[in-house]
Amino acid sequence: MGSPAVVHGEHILLSTLIYRSRIREEFSSEMLQQLAAAGRRRNAAMGITGILLFDGVHFVQLLEGDKARLDELFESIKHDPRHRNIVVLLRDQGPFRRFEGDQLAMLDLRVLSSAKVSSLIHDKLEERTSQACSDDRVYKILMWYALARGTDHIVEGEDAQCWRWVAAPPRDAPPESGDRGLAYRFALQPIVDPLRREVTSYEFLIRGAEGGSPEQLFASIQPEQRYRLDLESKAEAFRLARRLGLKDVKLSVNLLPMSLTGIPGAVERLVEQIVECGLSPSQVVVEVTEQEAISCLEVFSGAIEQLRRAGVGIAVDDFGAGFAGLSLLAEFQPDKLKIDRSLIQNIHRSGPRQAIVRAIVQASISMGITPVAEGVELVEEWSWLQAVGVERFQGYLFARPATAGIPAMNWPERVVPLLLPTQP
Numbered sequence: 001m002g003s004p005a006v007v008h009g010e011h012i013l014l015s016t017l018i019y020r021s022r023i024r025e026e027f028s029s030e031m032l033q034q035l036a037a038a039g040r041r042r043n044a045a046m047g048i049t050g051i052l053l054f055d056g057v058h059f060v061q062l063l064e065g066d067k068a069r070l071d072e073l074f075e076s077i078k079h080d081p082r083h084r085n086i087v088v089l090l091r092d093q094g095p096f097r098r099f100e101g102d103q104l105a106m107l108d109l110r111v112l113s114s115a116k117v118s119s120l121i122h123d124k125l126e127e128r129t130s131q132a133c134s135d136d137r138v139y140k141i142l143m144w145y146a147l148a149r150g151t152d153h154i155v156e157g158e159d160a161q162c163w164r165w166v167a168a169p170p171r172d173a174p175p176e177s178g179d180r181g182l183a184y185r186f187a188l189q190p191i192v193d194p195l196r197r198e199v200t201s202y203e204f205l206i207r208g209a210e211g212g213s214p215e216q217l218f219a220s221i222q223p224e225q226r227y228r229l230d231l232e233s234k235a236e237a238f239r240l241a242r243r244l245g246l247k248d249v250k251l252s253v254n255l256l257p258m259s260l261t262g263i264p265g266a267v268e269r270l271v272e273q274i275v276e277c278g279l280s281p282s283q284v285v286v287e288v289t290e291q292e293a294i295s296c297l298e299v300f301s302g303a304i305e306q307l308r309r310a311g312v313g314i315a316v317d318d319f320g321a322g323f324a325g326l327s328l329l330a331e332f333q334p335d336k337l338k339i340d341r342s343l344i345q346n347i348h349r350s351g352p353r354q355a356i357v358r359a360i361v362q363a364s365i366s367m368g369i370t371p372v373a374e375g376v377e378l379v380e381e382w383s384w385l386q387a388v389g390v391e392r393f394q395g396y397l398f399a400r401p402a403t404a405g406i407p408a409m410n411w412p413e414r415v416v417p418l419l420l421p422t423q424p
């Protein structure tokens with residue numbers, strides 16, 4: 001075991017951080033030497049040790065030291081104009097330093113052989129760990145980046161500056177004849193293919209009569225009436241679709257599985273509502289959350305079969321937020337898989353999220369399931385997801401839900417980055 005986490009006789013909360021970044025512009029060998037030298041001075045002053053890998057385009061840096069110091073340092077790295085696309089690969093607590101005595105070891109992968117790089121990392125870590133280091137996550141991550149040839153394993157999106165936004169105005173629904181005195185109404189939010197500037201689907205999100213959230217609305221209703229209201233409310237969603245003339249676009253509605261399984265003839269009723277509004281069942285997608293789907297898959301599978309026979313599509317909502325995960329997909333393959341916002345948020349900054357979402361997207365695509373990213377708010381999130389093959393997006397970046405009709409849209413337009421004038 002290496003030395004305990006003590007600096008100047010004081011106990012510290014020893015943390016380890018590994019991040020990856022990309023150089024902004026050209027980066028000469030002198031600049032690399034300067035960067036490493038400055039890094040060593042700064043680390044010495046802050047009680048931080050670590051290692052820096054550079055492949056000519058990407059940095060992978062491990063830093064270890066007191067948690068607060070490390071956070072402080074990482075904040076300044078995030079604002080350092082020499083780095084872009086900073087992605088956290090690992091953040092962990094540990095009982096000892098792996099690079100004790102190295103203010104900043106530097107491995108220039110362009111000049112060292114693979115065998116040399118691998119023995120350097122291996123030897124450093126074996127010194128510190130009492131067991132073989134091959135089980136160590138830090139070792140495995142460093143080796144993965146140190147030995148990977150080419151950069152196919154790295155997916156990077158683009159900066160926000162690469163795109164500008166073109167607004168499309170909202171379109172209000174024509175007024176209704178008479179007030180039906182309903183306790184609810186619907187907000188619409190598009191699901192889009194941004195590069196084709198196409199709305200592929202509208203999701204109908206229930207609201208209270210005064211615009212309250214779905215949770216508030218369902219909480220205000222007697223439990224035994226909830227499923228009935230959930231099912232019957234869809235008639236209003238389809239009427240809104242008719243008023244807006246939504247013909248060549250999918251219509252997504254949310255339903256609790258119990259709203260289909262707990263009410264006799266529920267699927268027939270849903271189909272009747274669709275047809276009454278002059279819509280086609282194959283235009284409609286029923287969204288159920290992952291959690292609900294798995295908790296009653298036995299009962300729900302009957303309803304799924306009925307929906308399928310009627311031609312209604314099925315989406316698994318909030319995928320990744322529940323507990324079923326990929327095992328749900330082994331049992332049942334929907335038409336669409338909506339990846340939960342908890343996995344999408346800041347994906348451009350998180351190595352673990354990137355690994356998980358890439359696996360979900362690859363699994364979906366190979367099963368013929370369309371992955372949809374939910375809750376996309378940032379250009380960087382969208383751009384990263386687009387780079388791994390996601391083509392359908394829902395989120396405030398493109399449109400917020402609107403109750404009056406079709407919401408205002410934002411479409412991305414590529415700005416070809418101009419070469420920056422050289423500094424005088």
Ligand code: C2E
Pocket residue numbers: 189204205206207213214215230233253254255256287289317318341374375376377394395396397401
């Ligand atoms: P959901 O089906 O996952 O719908 C997406 C939710 O995320 C919506 O919240 C939407 O407003 C919100 N959202 C969309 N884009 C963004 C974004 O970029 N950032 C963030 N932070 N949020 C975004 P909403 O409308 O409050 O709906 C919440 C949940 O209520 C829905 O989640 C759905 O599970 C449920 N729900 C909505 N309508 C119905 C319904 O008719 N029946 C049933 N049973 N449940 C419904």
Ligand code: MN
Pocket residue numbers: 203254287317
């Ligand atoms: Mn939904």
Ligand code: MN
Pocket residue numbers: 317318338340374
């Ligand atoms: Mn969702």
